[in-house]
Amino acid sequence: MRRLFDKSVVLLICLPLVFERGGFITPVICILAALSCTCLSEIIPKDKAYALFIPLVYSAGTLFVPELLLLIPLIFYDIVLSKKPYILIIPTAALLVSLDSLSGRTLTLIIVDTIIALALSVKSLKLDGYEKKLIEIRDDNIEKQNLLSERNRQLIDRQDYEIRLATLGERNRIAREIHDNVGHMLSRSILQIGAMKVIEKDEAMKEQLTSVGQTLSEAMDSIRMSVHRLHDESVNLSVSVKDALSAISGEVSVSLDCDIPESSPTKLKLCFIGIIKEAVSNVIKHSDCDRVTVILREHPAFWQLVFSDNGTAKKIKDSGIGLQNIRDRAMSLGGVCEIDNKNGFRIFVTVSKKELSENENNNN
DSSP states (O other): OHHHHHHHHHHHHHHHHHHTTOOSHHHHHHHHHHHHHHHHHHHSOTTSGGGGHHHHHHHHHTTTOGGGGGGHHHHHHHHHHTTOGGGGHHHHHHHHHTGGGSOHHHHHHHHHHHHHHHHHHHHHHHHHHHHHHHHHHHHHHHHHHHHHHHHHHHHHHHHHHHHHHHHHHHHHHHHHHIIIIIHHHHHHHHHHHHHHHHHOOOHHHHHHHHHHHHHHHHHHHHHHHHHHHHHHHTOOHHHHHHHHHHHHHTTSEEEEEEOOOTTSOHHHHHHHHHHHHHHHHHHHHHOOOSEEEEEEEEOSSEEEEEEEEOOOOOOOOTTOHHHHHHHHHHHHTTOEEEEEOSSSOEEEEEEEHHHHHHHHHHHO
16 A cells, blocks of 8 residues: 555656646556556566566667656666665666757656655665564564463463362372271270170160160261262372373373263272373383373263373383283273284273173172
């Protein structure tokens, strides 16, 4: 838009010279020729060699139609914008060749118009440079803002992760404290009540002791259920998996994709966490990989765990204790485990929902 305005100004200051020569056809032809050349200069890339043919052809045309010299400031404007000052020699030579055919007044006005065109082109170049720098600064600020937002998001996620991890650890601690202290005290009290009932002769007192024993038993059952509930809630699959993978996250690129809900059975979550910890241990000891991928999926009929890396090491023994532990964990839930080391280390575990449900019912 700025260039269009500048060229309009240059054309307007040149028009009086064109039309004062008289006639109509020649001025119109000259204007059309100048406009065609200046439009082509906007379309043709400035870095192409054939871009210099426009001023060359126009300057050559001034030898046959001298009136074209009256609009040559447009050519000067385009040449300056092309950032190839050596091309200025072409229209300058055309002016020098035509000095004898121009009056002093006409030559002076052409020079003045050319100076104005050069000043406008230099101004446009500077403004283009300022706009480019402004765009670079804006893009750099946007990039920095995006980077800062991403880092803030990572810090918030890390903070949430640490809080969640601390919360789960505290729940585990409370469950252990209740189990080890209150649970044992209630068990001892129940045994003492039972002993007192044996040695007590008064039937009325025995009934009271029986009532107290039943109350203590109910309290024991309630505490046992609370401890189990706290323990189950303290097992967070995604947090525990991230914690296990943190042992290698600084050395290799880790990709985790987990869509198993936290409402899944605790046995399943403990199984998958144990398998991933064992797999991470194998990566640390044996693998030379630089990328680890972990996928945890819930399907309509089964759960799935895939742990893989892109290592080339062949040191892992199929009969090793670690791999056998992985198989045993999967089999304990009625699952299937496949392990191979052909194209990197890979563990593929599937646990049927029906098998796990039947397994839990049998245990109950």
